[in-house]
Amino acid sequence: MKTAVIQFPGSNCDMDAVKAVQSTTAGTAELVWHTTKDLSAYDVIVVPGGFSYGDYLRAGAIARFSPVMDAVATEALRGKLVMGICNGFQVLTEAGLLPGALRQNESLQFRCEMAQLVVENTDTPYTRSYHEGEVIRIPIAHGEGNYYADDATVQELEKNEQIVFRYRKEHNPNGSVGDIAGIVNKNKNVLGMMPHPERAVHELLGSADGVRLFTSIFTTWRDAHGTR
Amino acid sequence: MTWQALIYVTLKGSVLDPQGTAVTKALHAMQYTNVHDVRVGKYLEVVFDADNEQAANEQVQAMCAKFLTNPVIETYTYRLAEVAS
Incomplete structure (x- = not known):
């Protein structure tokens, strides 16, 4: 399994992502600069956290026009696994690869703390090793993580079982609709x-x-490709 | 022809504006109790060339829709004026 971790000017969780993949799987992971135009050699693409382009204009707004993003969209359409973490999530919503948007936290505070997440859906390539309804502890560090989508979009997300993680009830750190994480x-x-x-x-x-x-x-990758 | 667009971006009415709410409360604390609501936004000045006013308008609207605003949560208004080139 070959993983690309996209590196924009201002990314800062890129090496963490590389090392996480290397230390938890038998696959390889490497940094890929944002000017790359072809990602077909990779099985998994991670858009990491950080402050791409200094979050100028809006978080993710400028990164979304980087040359690499056309390649990310191409591989996403081919069914490859594309994961956006934190700033990466913001980039993917700006790029239209995921619905909704991330607003400033309701508290106006940058929140850097351990969060408690409920695993809502284990029928995804990313969550099959969890139990449905399980509460897991994953840290957050963001000022603009307040997920928003209009009512119709949220209903659609619910109907298609697209909500994967929610913050535990009464423990929503940013005010996101439906406690969506x-x-x-x-x-x-x-x-x-x-x-x-x-x-x-x-x-x-x-x-x-x-x-x-x-x-x-x-x-997920091994089931599809064998143990290469 | 050279144009200047003055673009005002705000969160949509349906989207809560936590900064605006904090500013409203601060104004109330300063005894401006007659203030009903504040919404905080962004202001951009874009200077550009376009052949005529219609083309200039179209370009501003396209830039706002594609990049300068996020239509999921934001809305905008703008003023356009020709400037000496």
């Missing part, structure tokens, strides 16, 4: 989430609950 597209191959699973891959980091997200991805 992470969603997938209709085909379930594109994931966006504000919490950082790559920062929760060892007990020494405060939680190892993110490990199974990466092992889910690897198991």
Whole structure:
């Protein structure tokens, strides 16, 4: 399994993502600069956290026009796994690969803390190693993670079982609609989430609950491709 | 012809504006109790060339729809004026 971690000017969780994939799966992972125009050699694409282009104009608004984003969209259409974490989630919504938008946190505060997530859907390539309804601990670090979509879009997300993670009731750190923390597209191959699973891959980091997200991805790939 | 567009971007009415709410409360604390609502937005000045007013309008609207605003949560108004080139 070959993983590309996209690196924009201002990305800062890129190496964490590379190391998380390397330490939790038998696959390889490498950084790919944002001017790359072809990602066909990769099985999995991670759009990492950070502050691409300084969050100028809106978080993700400028990164979304980077040359690499056409390639990301192409591979997403082909059914490859594309995962956006934090700023990566913002980039994927700006690019129209996921519905909705991320607003400023309701509290106006940048929140950097451990979050409790409920795994809402285990029938995705990213969550098959979790149990439905399980509460997992994954850290967040964002000022603009307040997910918004209009009522019709949220109903559609509910109906298609696209809501993958919610913050535990009464523990929503940013005011997101429906306590949404992470969603997938209709085909379930594109994931966006504000919490950082790559920062929760060892007990020494405060939680190892993110490990199974990466092992889910690897198991999905292995089932489709064998053990290469 | 050279044009200047003055573009005002705000959150849609249906989208809560936590900054605006905080500013409203601060104004109330300053005894401006007659203030009903504040919405905080962005202001952009774009100077560009276009053949005529219609083309200039079309370009501003396209730039706003594709990039300068996020239509999921934001709305905008603008004023357009020809400037000496």
